Amino acid sequence: MGELQDIPDKPLRRGYTTGACATACTKAALRSLITQQRITEVQIQLPIGELVTFQVTINTLNSKECSYTTIKDAGDDPDVTHKAEITVSVSLNDIGDVVFKRGEGVGLITLPGLEIPVGEPAINPVPRDMMRIVCKKILSDYGLEKKGVTITVSVKDGEKLAKRTLNSRLGILYGISILGTTGIVTPFSAASYIASIRQGIDVAIANGNTELLINSGARSEKMLKSIFPHVSETSCIHYGNWIQETFEKINQSPQISKVSMGIMLGKAAKLAQGNTNTHSGKTTWDKDFIYQLAISAGYSKEIANKVLALNMAGRLREIFTFTDQEKFYQKLIQQCHYYCQEIAPNIEIMLYLINNDGHFISYPK
Incomplete structure (x- = not known):
């Protein structure tokens, strides 16, 4: 898929x-x-x-x-x-x-x-x-x-x-x-996708998996699998845009103890603001929010102002170098982690912000 x-x-x-x-x-x-x-x-x-x-x-x-x-x-x-x-x-x-x-x-x-x-x-x-x-x-x-x-x-x-x-x-x-x-x-129905998420988690549990690898889709999964090459197929779940529903199901599943989540920059820019449904038809990234996030991470207004000129979140890499040391990405992924952990407070959650070239930034480190 x-x-x-x-x-x-x-x-x-x-x-x-x-x-x-x-x-x-x-x-x-x-x-x-x-x-x-x-x-x-x-x-x-x-x-x-x-x-x-x-x-x-x-x-x-x-x-x-x-x-x-x-x-x-x-x-x-x-x-x-x-x-x-x-x-x-x-x-x-x-x-x-x-x-x-x-x-x-x-x-x-x-x-x-x-x-x-x-x-x-x-x-x-x-x-x-x-x-x-x-x-x-x-x-x-x-x-x-x-x-x-x-x-x-x-x-x-x-x-x-x-x-x-x-x-x-x-x-x-x-x-x-x-x-x-x-x-x-129903065309483009969320219900069928959400049902497949829940099905996948049930199958993972029934086959003895206590840790899940969740991704928005095939591309991000391929990148995250390079970090976890030996993970079983039944542990891998595609959450698509339905982060809320995925973590709600995980929270209802006491057998799951740990989740490793891969997320691309565009979805992370939405999730960091608390948007747990990241479909483009439902939410768009908020430049003003990202501007404030950069300020709170310690960047000058001169640098933060560059965010306001971007037409897509993926271009944030033009302003902030995609590395572990870049405070902006650590702040961004920390915010994403907060909203996921809020839905599933008893689960150990590890987030991986994934770049198009396969590089990643993890949180917590």
């Missing part, structure tokens, strides 16, 4: 989750299997109560099995599964229950700490419930209450798509997860 994208300045179109897509295919496939009739669209009810119609394409229909495909529409969200082909195959079973199997491109749970047990397909609880409800209703409609349904979910090129996610770090191998709690994909 790379650095976060900026939110477009326009009305954004919402989309539908992989869980909603799989439910639509399940409903179409089970109805066709029982009636032996083909359909081209199906309506499902989302967990939020909304009725939505999906276009579906049949793949297989015989007396024992039926499968349908739909194309996921993520709206304007930069979702790696946008336009992915979601396929569900169903068959009746005699155990009277709904059984989930993983087809090609759907992940396998291999580490503890997630909501789904090890060895199960990576189909999350809400999508499972959605598919169960659909199956129970159709079986009831056709007088087949004693039957069960075996559901196999596949995603074309799912293993390839999963390489653009953090799935492998969470112990989800061989494909993507079938996700969704509302059925709706």
Whole structure:
């Protein structure tokens, strides 16, 4: 997963989750299997109560099995599964229950700490419930209450798509997860990112990690890993812009004793003022604050005034040489440390202010 994208300045179109897509295919496939009739669209009810119609394409229909495909529409969200082909195959079973199997491109749970047990397909609880409800209703409609349904979910090129996610770090191998709690994909939603942060911390804890390495994204993580080359993948968490929520989760996790945090200069300029959501759409760096910070660090007004002429925080390096000895950076990172420690007071926090060339300044020293 790379650095976060900026939110477009326009009305954004919402989309539908992989869980909603799989439910639509399940409903179409089970109805066709029982009636032996083909359909081209199906309506499902989302967990939020909304009725939505999906276009579906049949793949297989015989007396024992039926499968349908739909194309996921993520709206304007930069979702790696946008336009992915979601396929569900169903068959009746005699155990009277709904059984989930993983087809090609759907992940396998291999580490503890997630909501789904090890060895199960990576189909999350809400999508499972959605598919169960659909199956129970159709079986009831056709007088087949004693039957069960075996559901196999596949995603074309799912293993390839999963390489653009953090799935492998969470112990989800061989494909993507079938996700969704509302059925709706809200473009650039914070909720999904925050959920992945919490998931990552849960997996780290479940696998015996007591120390975390947290970074804003892949670039800063790569730099910080040069300091901690032997750290495990499950200890690494991307906080993105959600510093507040990351440390709140850490504070709620008594198993975690130490956190090493990497932060780039632009985000540090915001965090130092107490902005624990550092997205450019939410906060901008405050030149007047940075000016005052330089004054409080002992710099002359002549030097501090140069801050006011800058158009971006990254250019602070033009005024203050990026070294451990530069008092400005020690003051900046001290302020960042204060706000993080305020959220998680019982955790040992080590901060690393990271430069674009990989050099870093640590606090406390």
